[in-house]
Amino acid sequence: MRGTDADRLRRAVARTLEGSLDPSGALPLLHRLARVAEDGSSDYLFAHRKLAELLAERSPWRASLHARRVVAHVPGDDRAWATLALCQTLLGHYHFAHAAYRRALAAAPDNPWYAHNLGHLLDVALGRPADALPHLELAYVRAGDHCDVAASYAHALGCLGRLDQARAVLTSTPSAQRPREHAELLRWLDRGAPEARAASPERLARRRALLASGEVPAGSAEDAVRRELSEEFRKALLSGLAHLPLDKKQRVRARGLARDVLAQTDPELLRVGTKSLAAAVAYAVVRADSVPLSFAEVAAPFRISVGELRGAFATLKAGLDLSRVATVR
Numbered sequence: 001m002r003g004t005d006a007d008r009l010r011r012a013v014a015r016t017l018e019g020s021l022d023p024s025g026a027l028p029l030l031h032r033l034a035r036v037a038e039d040g041s042s043d044y045l046f047a048h049r050k051l052a053e054l055l056a057e058r059s060p061w062r063a064s065l066h067a068r069r070v071v072a073h074v075p076g077d078d079r080a081w082a083t084l085a086l087c088q089t090l091l092g093h094y095h096f097a098h099a100a101y102r103r104a105l106a107a108a109p110d111n112p113w114y115a116h117n118l119g120h121l122l123d124v125a126l127g128r129p130a131d132a133l134p135h136l137e138l139a140y141v142r143a144g145d146h147c148d149v150a151a152s153y154a155h156a157l158g159c160l161g162r163l164d165q166a167r168a169v170l171t172s173t174p175s176a177q178r179p180r181e182h183a184e185l186l187r188w189l190d191r192g193a194p195e196a197r198a199a200s201p202e203r204l205a206r207r208r209a210l211l212a213s214g215e216v217p218a219g220s221a222e223d224a225v226r227r228e229l230s231e232e233f234r235k236a237l238l239s240g241l242a243h244l245p246l247d248k249k250q251r252v253r254a255r256g257l258a259r260d261v262l263a264q265t266d267p268e269l270l271r272v273g274t275k276s277l278a279a280a281v282a283y284a285v286v287r288a289d290s291v292p293l294s295f296a297e298v299a300a301p302f303r304i305s306v307g308e309l310r311g312a313f314a315t316l317k318a319g320l321d322l323s324r325v326a327t328v329r
Helices: 002-019 023-036 042-055 060-073 078-090 094-107 112-125 129-143 147-159 163-170 180-190 201-213 220-241 248-262 267-271 274-288 295-302 306-319
Strands: none
Touching: 002 023, 002 042, 023 042, 042 060, 042 078, 060 078, 078 094, 078 112, 078 295, 094 112, 112 129, 112 147, 129 147, 147 163, 147 180, 163 180, 180 220, 220 248, 220 274, 220 295, 248 274, 274 295, 274 306, 295 306
16 A cells, blocks of 8 residues: 555656646655655655755755665765755855765766866865866866856866966857856956965955954055955855846846945954855845845855855844845845
8 A cells, every 4th residue: 555655646746747847846745755655665765866856955954864865775876965965065064065976976977067066166165176176177078068167167277377278268158158257257367366376265264253353453464354355255246146047237236235345344244254245245135126036046156055144144234234225124
């Protein structure tokens, strides 16, 4: 009887997924299938794998639990490892995500998306472009026509001082067809890829904390730290905005709010990480215009967790008058 129920539910899930533009409609059926299917069976694995994939952005912690149930039974399940890695990235657990992406890539070494995600995580979240480069190069060789893959590869090359090679990657597409992110990266390269010479993430975090506490001497030292933070913040904002469905006016307003943030001397704002603060600026515009994006969907392109975005947004509202953006709920 239990097997019959599982078969019926799995067919119902398949019909729902095929006949709907919104796959979340299958969630109740998948939850029921996960309960009735025999532990470790193909129906059990299908239900938990699909639940993990559908819940990853809206509830990464719950999705992680489903993905871990799959890999507990099938240690070589690349899709479950990749989904677990995405969830841990959204939660801000970058070292866990790094390990999970490695397991996914080990199980499916020819998958360029796993290689890209692992490399991008190493480069942007963990500040290890040299370790990222082999993975990003592999992804570029296999899927270089995808603009995100090319951009990530070029960024790592730029961080390592290989500017000509990075330019060649970005200019392989005619300028009229070049995405905005590629144009931004080319301007960054023309300035000598300043982030390649910037302080490490750990050192920058320590200097940010000193500045926020008032322990950095006034004058040129403070100005230097602020310049580093400003450039890091600007880059994080532009990179994140490029992956959000906002129009030109909304992007302009986000940049205007960013300038207000940079003009502040509020220590609480300075303590917030630059990626989190950039995401909070983007979310202020999203909320003001009632753009149908969740915290998770805004946090994802900035490579931060939902909790980090919520905290940064609360700090932003407390430290700035957001009425110039619009009424923020």
